[in-house]
Amino acid sequence: MAIHVANIFADLADTPEQEQVRALFNSEFVCIERIVSQFHSSPSGFWYDQAETEWVMVLRGCATLQFEGGELIEMKEGDHLIIPSHARHRVHRTGPDTVWLAVHIKPRE
Protein backbone atom coordinates (compact mmCIF):
# COMPACT_ATOMS: atom_id res chain seq x y z
CA MET A 1 0.00 0.00 0.00
CA ALA A 2 1.39 3.39 -0.94
CA ILE A 3 0.83 5.85 1.86
CA HIS A 4 2.03 9.33 0.95
CA VAL A 5 3.13 11.78 3.64
CA ALA A 6 3.26 15.50 2.88
CA ASN A 7 4.04 18.45 5.13
CA ILE A 8 1.55 21.27 5.48
CA PHE A 9 4.32 23.86 5.80
CA ALA A 10 6.22 22.87 2.66
CA ASP A 11 6.28 25.12 -0.40
CA LEU A 12 4.72 28.16 1.21
CA ALA A 13 3.84 30.92 -1.20
CA ASP A 14 5.42 34.34 -1.06
CA THR A 15 2.91 36.16 -3.21
CA PRO A 16 1.41 39.04 -1.21
CA GLU A 17 -1.22 39.87 -3.79
CA GLN A 18 -3.26 36.72 -3.53
CA GLU A 19 -3.96 33.73 -1.39
CA GLN A 20 -2.52 30.36 -2.37
CA VAL A 21 -5.04 27.54 -2.07
CA ARG A 22 -4.08 23.87 -2.27
CA ALA A 23 -6.56 21.02 -2.02
CA LEU A 24 -5.28 18.25 0.25
CA PHE A 25 -8.33 16.03 0.03
CA ASN A 26 -11.46 16.26 -2.07
CA SER A 27 -14.49 14.01 -2.14
CA GLU A 28 -18.19 14.20 -2.74
CA PHE A 29 -18.82 15.60 0.73
CA VAL A 30 -15.59 17.12 1.95
CA CYS A 31 -12.79 19.31 0.71
CA ILE A 32 -9.72 19.92 2.88
CA GLU A 33 -7.58 22.86 1.84
CA ARG A 34 -4.40 24.57 2.89
CA ILE A 35 -4.58 28.34 2.39
CA VAL A 36 -1.49 30.54 2.62
CA SER A 37 -2.05 34.25 3.17
CA GLN A 38 0.50 37.08 3.21
CA PHE A 39 -1.04 40.20 4.75
CA HIS A 40 -4.24 39.31 2.93
CA SER A 41 -7.58 41.12 3.04
CA SER A 42 -10.73 40.27 1.12
CA PRO A 43 -11.66 43.11 -1.24
CA SER A 44 -13.57 45.93 0.43
CA GLY A 45 -17.28 45.18 0.41
CA PHE A 46 -16.75 41.55 -0.57
CA TRP A 47 -18.41 38.83 1.52
CA TYR A 48 -18.03 35.09 1.31
CA ASP A 49 -21.50 33.52 1.31
CA GLN A 50 -21.02 29.76 1.13
CA ALA A 51 -23.59 27.00 0.85
CA GLU A 52 -21.24 24.69 2.74
CA THR A 53 -20.27 24.70 6.38
CA GLU A 54 -16.59 25.45 6.94
CA TRP A 55 -14.34 24.44 9.82
CA VAL A 56 -11.19 26.53 9.79
CA MET A 57 -8.02 26.75 11.87
CA VAL A 58 -4.98 29.02 11.83
CA LEU A 59 -1.92 26.75 11.81
CA ARG A 60 0.65 29.52 11.62
CA GLY A 61 0.49 33.29 11.73
CA CYS A 62 -2.59 35.24 12.69
CA ALA A 63 -5.74 36.59 11.13
CA THR A 64 -8.84 38.65 11.74
CA LEU A 65 -12.14 37.50 10.28
CA GLN A 66 -15.06 39.87 9.95
CA PHE A 67 -18.65 38.68 10.03
CA GLU A 68 -21.55 40.62 8.61
CA GLY A 69 -22.83 42.95 11.27
CA GLY A 70 -19.32 44.00 12.11
CA GLU A 71 -18.08 41.33 14.49
CA LEU A 72 -14.31 40.94 14.28
CA ILE A 73 -12.74 37.63 15.32
CA GLU A 74 -9.05 37.63 16.12
CA MET A 75 -7.34 34.28 15.47
CA LYS A 76 -3.89 33.13 16.50
CA GLU A 77 -2.07 29.85 16.01
CA GLY A 78 -4.24 26.89 16.91
CA ASP A 79 -7.50 28.87 16.99
CA HIS A 80 -10.36 27.24 15.15
CA LEU A 81 -14.00 28.01 14.52
CA ILE A 82 -17.02 26.89 12.54
CA ILE A 83 -18.42 29.18 9.86
CA PRO A 84 -22.04 28.15 9.42
CA SER A 85 -23.58 27.86 5.98
CA HIS A 86 -24.37 31.30 4.56
CA ALA A 87 -22.72 33.17 7.44
CA ARG A 88 -21.40 36.11 5.44
CA HIS A 89 -17.79 36.82 6.28
CA ARG A 90 -14.57 38.20 4.90
CA VAL A 91 -10.89 38.18 5.75
CA HIS A 92 -10.26 41.51 7.46
CA ARG A 93 -6.50 40.98 7.66
CA THR A 94 -3.90 38.28 8.06
CA GLY A 95 -0.32 38.44 9.23
CA PRO A 96 2.61 37.30 7.10
CA ASP A 97 3.09 33.60 6.33
CA THR A 98 -0.32 32.74 7.66
CA VAL A 99 -1.30 29.12 7.04
CA TRP A 100 -4.91 28.04 7.36
CA LEU A 101 -6.47 24.62 7.32
CA ALA A 102 -10.01 24.70 5.99
CA VAL A 103 -12.45 21.79 5.95
CA HIS A 104 -15.44 22.45 3.71
CA ILE A 105 -18.42 20.24 4.42
CA LYS A 106 -20.44 20.29 1.24
CA PRO A 107 -24.23 20.45 1.41
CA ARG A 108 -26.20 17.36 0.55
CA GLU A 109 -27.65 17.70 -2.91
Add this chain to the structure above:
Amino acid sequence: MAIHVANIFADLADTPEQEQVRALFNSEFVCIERIVSQFHSSPSGFWYDQAETEWVMVLRGCATLQFEGGELIEMKEGDHLIIPSHARHRVHRTGPDTVWLAVHIKPRE
Protein backbone atom coordinates in the same frame (compact mmCIF):
# COMPACT_ATOMS: atom_id res chain seq x y z
CA MET B 1 -24.32 35.61 15.23
CA ALA B 2 -22.34 33.80 17.88
CA ILE B 3 -19.05 32.58 16.47
CA HIS B 4 -17.08 30.58 19.01
CA VAL B 5 -13.29 30.42 18.82
CA ALA B 6 -11.42 27.63 20.59
CA ASN B 7 -7.74 26.76 20.61
CA ILE B 8 -6.59 23.31 19.59
CA PHE B 9 -3.76 23.33 22.12
CA ALA B 10 -5.89 24.22 25.14
CA ASP B 11 -6.56 21.69 27.90
CA LEU B 12 -4.07 19.08 26.76
CA ALA B 13 -4.32 15.79 28.59
CA ASP B 14 -1.52 14.42 30.69
CA THR B 15 -2.76 10.85 30.92
CA PRO B 16 -0.09 8.54 29.52
CA GLU B 17 -2.26 5.46 29.64
CA GLN B 18 -4.80 6.47 27.06
CA GLU B 19 -5.45 8.83 24.22
CA GLN B 20 -7.74 11.80 24.78
CA VAL B 21 -10.20 12.30 21.93
CA ARG B 22 -12.32 15.42 21.56
CA ALA B 23 -14.82 15.96 18.76
CA LEU B 24 -14.53 19.46 17.28
CA PHE B 25 -17.16 19.02 14.60
CA ASN B 26 -19.56 16.20 13.87
CA SER B 27 -22.10 15.88 11.10
CA GLU B 28 -23.72 13.22 8.99
CA PHE B 29 -20.66 12.94 6.76
CA VAL B 30 -17.72 14.30 8.70
CA CYS B 31 -16.19 14.11 12.14
CA ILE B 32 -13.23 16.32 13.05
CA GLU B 33 -11.33 15.25 16.15
CA ARG B 34 -8.41 16.37 18.22
CA ILE B 35 -6.46 13.45 19.64
CA VAL B 36 -3.82 13.92 22.33
CA SER B 37 -1.29 11.12 22.78
CA GLN B 38 1.41 10.73 25.43
CA PHE B 39 3.90 8.07 24.34
CA HIS B 40 0.94 6.09 23.04
CA SER B 41 0.97 2.75 21.24
CA SER B 42 -1.99 0.74 20.04
CA PRO B 43 -2.17 -2.60 21.84
CA SER B 44 0.09 -5.25 20.36
CA GLY B 45 -1.70 -7.05 17.56
CA PHE B 46 -4.50 -4.46 17.39
CA TRP B 47 -5.34 -2.95 14.01
CA TYR B 48 -7.70 -0.13 13.18
CA ASP B 49 -9.91 -1.21 10.29
CA GLN B 50 -12.23 1.69 9.54
CA ALA B 51 -15.07 1.92 7.05
CA GLU B 52 -14.41 5.63 6.71
CA THR B 53 -11.53 7.41 5.03
CA GLU B 54 -9.37 9.38 7.45
CA TRP B 55 -7.22 12.44 6.81
CA VAL B 56 -4.82 12.93 9.69
CA MET B 57 -2.12 15.46 10.59
CA VAL B 58 0.37 15.75 13.46
CA LEU B 59 0.00 19.26 14.86
CA ARG B 60 2.52 18.89 17.66
CA GLY B 61 4.92 16.16 18.66
CA CYS B 62 5.73 13.14 16.55
CA ALA B 63 4.37 9.71 15.80
CA THR B 64 5.00 6.50 13.94
CA LEU B 65 2.10 4.76 12.23
CA GLN B 66 2.32 1.15 11.19
CA PHE B 67 0.38 -0.24 8.28
CA GLU B 68 -0.41 -3.90 7.80
CA GLY B 69 2.44 -5.51 5.95
CA GLY B 70 4.94 -3.74 8.16
CA GLU B 71 5.32 -0.32 6.62
CA LEU B 72 6.26 2.26 9.26
CA ILE B 73 5.45 5.90 8.59
CA GLU B 74 7.31 8.50 10.64
CA MET B 75 5.36 11.72 11.15
CA LYS B 76 6.58 15.04 12.51
CA GLU B 77 4.81 18.34 13.02
CA GLY B 78 2.79 19.35 9.98
CA ASP B 79 2.94 15.93 8.34
CA HIS B 80 -0.38 14.68 7.02
CA LEU B 81 -1.62 11.65 5.15
CA ILE B 82 -4.76 9.90 4.00
CA ILE B 83 -5.65 6.53 5.49
CA PRO B 84 -7.89 4.82 2.94
CA SER B 85 -10.99 2.97 4.01
CA HIS B 86 -10.07 -0.43 5.49
CA ALA B 87 -6.34 0.23 5.37
CA ARG B 88 -5.39 -1.66 8.52
CA HIS B 89 -3.09 0.39 10.70
CA ARG B 90 -2.03 1.02 14.26
CA VAL B 91 -0.15 3.61 16.26
CA HIS B 92 3.35 2.21 16.66
CA ARG B 93 4.47 5.01 18.97
CA THR B 94 3.96 8.70 19.61
CA GLY B 95 6.14 11.22 21.37
CA PRO B 96 5.00 13.17 24.42
CA ASP B 97 2.32 15.83 24.07
CA THR B 98 1.47 14.73 20.57
CA VAL B 99 -1.58 16.46 19.13
CA TRP B 100 -3.32 15.04 16.07
CA LEU B 101 -6.05 16.47 13.93
CA ALA B 102 -8.18 13.74 12.37
CA VAL B 103 -10.90 14.26 9.79
CA HIS B 104 -13.08 11.19 9.38
CA ILE B 105 -15.06 11.10 6.15
CA LYS B 106 -17.93 8.77 6.81
CA PRO B 107 -19.03 6.33 4.12
CA ARG B 108 -22.25 7.01 2.31
CA GLU B 109 -24.99 4.79 3.61
